[in-house]
Amino acid sequence: MRALQWDGIDKLSVNTVPDPRLINSQDAIVRVRRTTTCGSDLHLLGGYIPFMRAGDVLGHEFLGEVVEVGSDVRLHAVGDRVVVSSFIACGRCWFCRQELYSSCDNGNTNPALTETMWGAAPGGCFGYSHALGGNAGSHAEYIRVPFADVGAFRVPDGVSDERALFASDAAPTGWMGADLGGVRPGDVVAVWGAGGVGQMAARASMLLGAERVIVIDRFADRLQATARHVGCETLDYSATSVSAELEEATAGRGVDVAIEAVGMEAHGRGISGAYDQVKHQLRLQTDRPTALREAIYNTRKGGTVFVLGVFALAVNKFPLGAVVNKGLTVRGAQMHGQRYIPMLLERMERGELVTEHLATHVMPLEEGPRGYAMFKEKQDGCLRAVFTP
């Protein structure tokens, strides 16, 4: 089959690789119909997460059709149209029973790497480096889905491929930020990052009853798409002071919930931005927490900061003083997709959650390297490049 492979730093190519096959009895093989780039892929592409090997197949957000099932798959049959959670979870360990699916004890076949880094191993993820299991990704014609009864969900007939695709990762990630961030009716919520995940977090906050939702970015096309399709307020941080705007918007309180949807390659301005860039490029810090610092600074006393962006290991100049003295709750997670996907598909069917606009560039898999180049450089208003293997 054809697949998009990581060949090294900023190098991708589409090649012929062996077809996947059933290995465990709870596996399914899915023919991929739609698979999308995600901002977190750029950390892999740029070598900021140093656990990739040449030849690894990228992609973790996808939708397809079941073409083969293992002997212990009970909920799916050949022909099912399914969307699959990007994180692989067993559904039976203590963490899965608490609905903390991305923390699954049994979904990662390389647990020692992340145990050493973080003290415990999260579950596995498709196409997201050997630290998260080394699973082949979805930018391919076919993919093996372990624990298929737990991680694959039948798509209702009334939901298009284009809409359901984002139930695989962007929508549940965004929803989790609002849900576990504790967004309640009447809240003022600020979301850093107007990419797919940030937009989904904003929409989730609105559906959970937030009074005001403000999305912060610097790309005009992303802010326009957010205003138009999500229907919330936006702030261009290159044109105004985020701190002054949020101070005014909340009459001095600060936002109730801040959601960081930027991650380890945050863009920064001025001296602090240059400082972060230099330390990151020299690997003196593994992540740039520019947006996270701003989120913490602008959250009200007793408020919550939820970190959705991917961070690898350690950051410098983390404002712990603000966290302690303002009594903040700082929380983060990889996404617990299995917890939210059924509900999100229902909302998609009812039209409460629309996502098609995220797929700004749809193209054949063979054009994957071009799609990633456009996505990385945000050319032509590229919000997401979607491939159709």
Place this chain on the structure above:
Amino acid sequence: MTNRGRLAVAAATVAIGGTAAIGAAARSGPGAGPRPDRWHAVTVNLAPQDVGSPGRWPQPIADLGDRVEVRVVPAPGDRGTELAVRARAGLRPGEAPDADDLQDRIRVALRHSRMLLETGEVLQPDRPSTTRPTVTSLPLRAALRRSQGGGRL
């Protein structure tokens, strides 16, 4: 590969080593290393009677034979059962030439036992692999050789 690419890969290689060092420092603190007689343990989301007892341990642990001791106790709260294994006296680090290998085998046996007990099978990685060996991936490949036998467990 471009110079920037080589630099990034070199930096990433350093990062892997640094990662291990930070992880090791974080878990051990400023004091000494782990006790040679420490237990390696996992928590299984089942009742103690469903985890095993002498003579009917999960197969990966049974395969270690009489080289190890096994302990099963209820976990606090609703967290299931603590399943612990350690090398017998005389086979522990500093006491036997292959002690490190036995420790790795214990970790693998515990991880596989938990998978078997909770899910009914041991999750296998994708194969055949699509990866290619490169010089720059040598440190990662070395780390992956102990991807189940190493770690904090």
